[in-house]
Amino acid sequence: MRTTLISLTFLLVSFAGMSQKNEYYKAMGESLGQYATCRTIEDFQSLGNKFSMIADAEKGEWLPLYYHAQCYTIMSFMEPSDAKKKDDYLDVAEKSINKTVEMAPGESDIFALQAMFYSARLVVNPMERGQKYGMLSGQAVGRALGIDPTNPRAKLIKLQNDMGSAQFYGKDPKDFCGEAKALLTGWDEFKPKSALHPNWGKQQVAEIVGSCN
Amino acid sequence: MKIYSLIIFLLLGSGLSAQTAISGTVRSQKDGSLPGASIYLKGTYDGVSSDASGHFHFKTLKTGNYTLVVDFLGYEPFSTEVILNGKSIQLDVELKETFSKLDAVTITAGTFEAGDKKQANTISSLDMITTAGANGDVFGALQTLPGTTPNGESGRLFVKGGDSEESQTYIDGAYVQTPYNSTAPNTATRGRFNPFMFKGTIFSTGGYSAEYGQALSSVLLLSTNDMPSQDQLDLSFMSIGPEIAATKLWKTGAVTATLGYNNLGPYMNLAPQNYDWKQAPESTFGAISFRQKTGKTGMFKVYSSFDDGNFTLAQLDLNQEKMIDYGLDNRNFFINTSYKTNAGENWILTTSSSFTRDQDNVQFDGNSFKKSLNGFHLKQVAARELSRKITIRAGAEWLTKSIQQTYHSTEDTFINKYTNNTLAAFIEGELYASKRFVARIGARVEYSDYLQRSNLAPRLTAAWKLDQNSQLSVAYGWFYQDPSDDYLVYTHLLNYERADHYIISYQVSKSDRTLRIEIYDKEYSKLAKQSQGAFYIPESYNNSGSGYARGFDLFLRDKKSIKNGDYWISYSCLDTRRNYRNYPEMAIPTFASRHNFSIVYKHWFGKLRSYPGVNYRYSSPRVYNNPNSSTFNNEHTLAYQSLDISWSFLYKPNVIIYGAVTNLPGFKQEFGQRFSDNPDGNGIYRSTTLIPGSRRFYILACFVTLTRKGNENQLDKIQ
Numbered sequence: 001m002r003t004t005l006i007s008l009t010f011l012l013v014s015f016a017g018m019s020q021k022n023e024y025y026k027a028m029g030e031s032l033g034q035y036a037t038c039r040t041i042e043d044f045q046s047l048g049n050k051f052s053m054i055a056d057a058e059k060g061e062w063l064p065l066y067y068h069a070q071c072y073t074i075m076s077f078m079e080p081s082d083a084k085k086k087d088d089y090l091d092v093a094e095k096s097i098n099k100t101v102e103m104a105p106g107e108s109d110i111f112a113l114q115a116m117f118y119s120a121r122l123v124v125n126p127m128e129r130g131q132k133y134g135m136l137s138g139q140a141v142g143r144a145l146g147i148d149p150t151n152p153r154a155k156l157i158k159l160q161n162d163m164g165s166a167q168f169y170g171k172d173p174k175d176f177c178g179e180a181k182a183l184l185t186g187w188d189e190f191k192p193k194s195a196l197h198p199n200w201g202k203q204q205v206a207e208i209v210g211s212c213n
Numbered sequence: 214m215k216i217y218s219l220i221i222f223l224l225l226g227s228g229l230s231a232q233t234a235i236s237g238t239v240r241s242q243k244d245g246s247l248p249g250a251s252i253y254l255k256g257t258y259d260g261v262s263s264d265a266s267g268h269f270h271f272k273t274l275k276t277g278n279y280t281l282v283v284d285f286l287g288y289e290p291f292s293t294e295v296i297l298n299g300k301s302i303q304l305d306v307e308l309k310e311t312f313s314k315l316d317a318v319t320i321t322a323g324t325f326e327a328g329d330k331k332q333a334n335t336i337s338s339l340d341m342i343t344t345a346g347a348n349g350d351v352f353g354a355l356q357t358l359p360g361t362t363p364n365g366e367s368g369r370l371f372v373k374g375g376d377s378e379e380s381q382t383y384i385d386g387a388y389v390q391t392p393y394n395s396t397a398p399n400t401a402t403r404g405r406f407n408p409f410m411f412k413g414t415i416f417s418t419g420g421y422s423a424e425y426g427q428a429l430s431s432v433l434l435l436s437t438n439d440m441p442s443q444d445q446l447d448l449s450f451m452s453i454g455p456e457i458a459a460t461k462l463w464k465t466g467a468v469t470a471t472l473g474y475n476n477l478g479p480y481m482n483l484a485p486q487n488y489d490w491k492q493a494p495e496s497t498f499g500a501i502s503f504r505q506k507t508g509k510t511g512m513f514k515v516y517s518s519f520d521d522g523n524f525t526l527a528q529l530d531l532n533q534e535k536m537i538d539y540g541l542d543n544r545n546f547f548i549n550t551s552y553k554t555n556a557g558e559n560w561i562l563t564t565s566s567s568f569t570r571d572q573d574n575v576q577f578d579g580n581s582f583k584k585s586l587n588g589f590h591l592k593q594v595a596a597r598e599l600s601r602k603i604t605i606r607a608g609a610e611w612l613t614k615s616i617q618q619t620y621h622s623t624e625d626t627f628i629n630k631y632t633n634n635t636l637a638a639f640i641e642g643e644l645y646a647s648k649r650f651v652a653r654i655g656a657r658v659e660y661s662d663y664l665q666r667s668n669l670a671p672r673l674t675a676a677w678k679l680d681q682n683s684q685l686s687v688a689y690g691w692f693y694q695d696p697s698d699d700y701l702v703y704t705h706l707l708n709y710e711r712a713d714h715y716i717i718s719y720q721v722s723k724s725d726r727t728l729r730i731e732i733y734d735k736e737y738s739k740l741a742k743q744s745q746g747a748f749y750i751p752e753s754y755n756n757s758g759s760g761y762a763r764g765f766d767l768f769l770r771d772k773k774s775i776k777n778g779d780y781w782i783s784y785s786c787l788d789t790r791r792n793y794r795n796y797p798e799m800a801i802p803t804f805a806s807r808h809n810f811s812i813v814y815k816h817w818f819g820k821l822r823s824y825p826g827v828n829y830r831y832s833s834p835r836v837y838n839n840p841n842s843s844t845f846n847n848e849h850t851l852a853y854q855s856l857d858i859s860w861s862f863l864y865k866p867n868v869i870i871y872g873a874v875t876n877l878p879g880f881k882q883e884f885g886q887r888f889s890d891n892p893d894g895n896g897i898y899r900s901t902t903l904i905p906g907s908r909r910f911y912i913l914a915c916f917v918t919l920t921r922k923g924n925e926n927q928l929d930k931i932q
Contacts, residue, residue, distance in 0.1 A: 027258040042249050045286075046262035049251030052284070053260045056253075081724055092286060127779075127817065135442050169863060170820040 024058050028196050031067070035200070041078050044071045048092075055096070062103040062110070063196050069096035070113055076120045086124045093117055108148035109198045115140035115157045119164070126168060137161055152190045153201045155183050159208070177212035184209050231299030236270035239263045239283055241308045250285035250308070255292070273297060287311055312601055312648060319651075322674055322688035322718040323419035323731070325358055342408045344813055345828040346857030346875050348912060350403045351414070352393070355433070356830075357811045359731070359766035359783035360418040363832055363853060364804050366884040366903050368401030369393055371804045372418050373735060374762025374789035375430025378697055379712075382433045383425070385514060385551035386565035388612060390588035392433075395543035395573050397526045399887065399903050400488075405520060405545065407471075410502070412438045418766075419714045419733060420688025423639040423655030423672045424594065424608060429694045429712040429737070437514060440504050441467050443920055449473075451914040452480050466505035473498050486907050489527040491538055496522030511554035520545045530578065531889035531899045540576040545569070559598045566591045583619040588612075602645040606655075609638045616698050629702040629749075633663035633695065641672070649678040659693060661709075663701070668693045668709050683721040690714050696741035696754075704751035710758075711739045725773040735762040740793035760791025760799070780814040800846040801836050803885065806853070808833040822863040829856045837885030840898040854880040867918045875910040882908075 031050045038044050048071030055064035072093035076086045097117055100110045118137035122129045138161065144154035159180060163173040184205045192199045239250040246267025253260020259273040276297045281304070283291040288308035295302055319326075340354070347353035352370055356363050362371045369377035382392040384406070396402040415434040425432045441460050449456040456473035478493035500518035507513055525540040551565040569588040575581065594608035617630035641655030652675040660667040672690035679685055693709040700707060718731040740758025747753060764787040772779045787807055792799045808831070815826040832853035836846045859873035876882070884903040892898050 023258050042265075045249040046251075049249070049253075049262045049284070050260070052251060053253040054258060057256050057258055083724070088286065132442075139442070165866075168819060169866060170818075170822045 111144035237304035322686035345859035372431035379430035387567035388590040390569040491525035758793035762789035
């Protein structure tokens with residue numbers, strides 16, 4: 001009787017633990033599913049809110065912080081003109097990115113996102129920030145590719161940076177079409193570690209390839 | 214068995230317990246309903262975002278005590294305890310705006326700020342470098358801002374009716390004794406420092422903080438770059454000489470070494486010159502800059518430079534009616550250190566120091582004149598944040614300056630010298646009442662052991678944000694400065710000179726457009742005067758001078774209206790008179806002009822990989838004194854005009870080719886007349902017109918940056 005009771009208690013405790021973890025997977029799964037329906041800054045903000053809530057509940061996980069930062073970086077890119085708002089969004093993203101860097105410094109995708117974040121800072125004022133943030137973004141991509149040379153998102157951001165600077169310097173961004181096509185063809189060879197791990201970017205490459213024709 | 218049923222009951226029970234519905238609205242006092250706020254139960258996955266009208270509604274299966282959090286960007290997070298027991302919860306939340314100094318009102322009266330900070334700047338460091346006509350000189354670029362008057366025969370800063378000696382320069386908090394290169398009399402000088410050393414610039418044309426003393430008119434605060442980001446080698450080939458700079462990084466620090474050589478000889482042989490150079494200006498310079506991070510927040514910086522320059526120029530001596538050679542050899546050594554660190558939670562400590570050793574050796578007509586300056590400055594500042602809205606800063610400094618002037622003629626040698634130690638302390642509080650109102654109240658005390666005088670200078674500034682885009686700023690303060698070295702070498706019987714500033718400034722800025730209007734009044738008192746007695750007698754000097762400078766400045770900056778284009782327009786109107794030095798009466802000083810206008814335009818042509826710029830300046834006629842006339846300072850110079858162009862071409866991302874022409878149309882420029890010391894036999898003082906060294910100035914340069922990656926460039930150091 002006593003052992004049954006003890007084992008049952010264990011079962012219950014682990015069940016409660018499981019259910020917490022399950023809730024995490026469920027909430028993450030739902031939120032990731034919501035990406036496809038996000039159209040406006042407000043949509044991304046409300047999705048970002050969800051990730052922030054999950055990150056708060058699940059302090060040991062870097063993925064919710066990663067997606068939180070990604071939402072706010074996207075918001076900055078989407079903001080049409082208000083430079084201050086762009087930077088405000090990026091300030092939020094920066095905090096989450098810095099936390100993920102501390103939590104999981106061996107994750108290639110974190111640095112790929114950091115590179116995207118630096119590019120977003122650059123875009124706010126390319127004339128004045130080009131030098132500094134272009135370099136920082138390049139370095140972050142370098143780190144991402146150093147950790148995992150096959151990471152397609154790191155390659156994508158490198159490609160976007162190269163095309164952006166080509167355009168700025170009056171060169172033809174189409175010089176990078178071959179690279180884009182190769183990236184698209186090989187995209188699916190990269191297998192994310194889990195269903196919750198970053199898996200975005202293919203559509204953006206497809207758009208770049210589309211614009212080449 | 215009982216226990217099983219209990220467990221099953223418990224399990225079922227938790228499943229059966231009623232859902233709790235939580236709903237409500239999120240609003241803010243200022244903006245009304247807030248859509249997009251995050252509402253959730255802390256530590257759970259239950260929550261939503263507020264909808265377009267600020268409403269929210271969600272259900273939770275949780276029971277018991279939880280914390281409900283309402284969170285939204287730009288507002289203080291709100292949290293409250295809730296008991297979840299199946300009863301619906303209705304909650305209307307009003308969020309308070311977060312207080313952040315970054316987007317709170319800032320003090321702008323008298324101040325132009327630039328840097329790599331995120332907020333929109335009036336003038337950025339890049340602007341200072343790419344401005345046509347500035348030729349890569351910090352001071353040259355500042356002369357496109359309102360409140361300044363270009364003086365072609367000096368090149369120094371003259372701010373709001375103040376003499377150039379009334380403006381001081383600080384690097385990383387430390388005083389710079391010799392910010393300008395030495396030149397021949399009546400020729401334009403340049404700053405000693407390369408603009409690309411600096412990440413931020415604050416140019417204050419009045420009403421500045423109690424931290425800064427010994428300046429009646431303006432302070433220029435330069436902060437040097439933090440860590441460079443990679444190893445690199447920079448090579449510059451300019452029409453006036455080459456320069457090489459190498460940067461080496463390690464994990465927590467970096468060092469940059471620079472070496473350069475300039476010689477204007479070859480250039481002057483090609484371009485027509487107005488002056489008769491016997492030996493063209495030539496200089497050798499080097500600098501070492503060192504950065505070291507210490508601990509988590511500490512940063513230690515050292516910048517050290519030497520410069521050795523010389524030239525010989527033949528100038529007409531009106532007293533002897535013949536050409537004489539004027540030769541100058543200048544040696545300058547400067548070292549500047551700063552250490553900044555956080556101490557505990559709320560303290561920031563900054564220690565700065567500088568040492569200058571400057572020697573001018575002038576040879577003319579068989580005579581020699583040597584001026585040597587040794588200066589040391591040490592400053593310790595502690596800042597403590599008492600709360601997010603109140604910061605107190607306090608500091609103490611020691612400034613010592615030794616000047617020795619040796620005049621050596623064929624018959625005689627005169628040595629005049631003085632050493633002055635100034636001890637000073639200041640305290641200042643910055644108080645935010647809200648995001649919309651800030652006041653800075655401070656005071657400064659100084660004591661001079663040479664003058665045996667002390668002063669107390671109160672300073673007060675405040676700023677109100679009138680609405681989202683506009684603000685009003687006011688400044689008031691007393692400012693003291695030692696009289697000129699030229700007097701102090703002969704006398705210690707003088708007191709500090711004083712200026713009182715009154716400034717009102719209105720600024721409106723919206724999406725990359727800024728308009729600024731500033732009205733000011735500066736009242737001078739106790740200005741040093743030289744009386745009729747012999748110049749070497751200490752009693753010949755007194756503090757009976759006075760004066761005023763009043764006017765208004767307009768500034769418009771627009772990066773928005775023209776795509777890829779960027780322009781700013783400055784206009785200043787100045788009304789000033791003073792009675793100082795050897796003036797017989799109140800008069801308009803020779804360095805002041807009533808109307809100053811400047812327009813700078815730059816445009817980025819991506820296809821051409823080019824960033825050309827154009828700059829036009831107009832300055833209304835200045836006065837000068839003609840000793841042949843009975844009225845003092847009653848002659849007028851020509852109005853000053855200059856149209857300058859520059860073109861930067863990005864040949865490759867790491868190779869920039871740059872060309873510039875100052876005064877392209879060749880406007881006639883003259884800066885008044887110089888007169889002989891004594892009248893000739895007919896009672897007439899002989900004169901000659903002061904003109905610039907050449908009608909136009911051309912520069913051509915190529916900058917190459919070599920890095921491991923090979924694509925960084927030197928865009929930020931176009932000169």
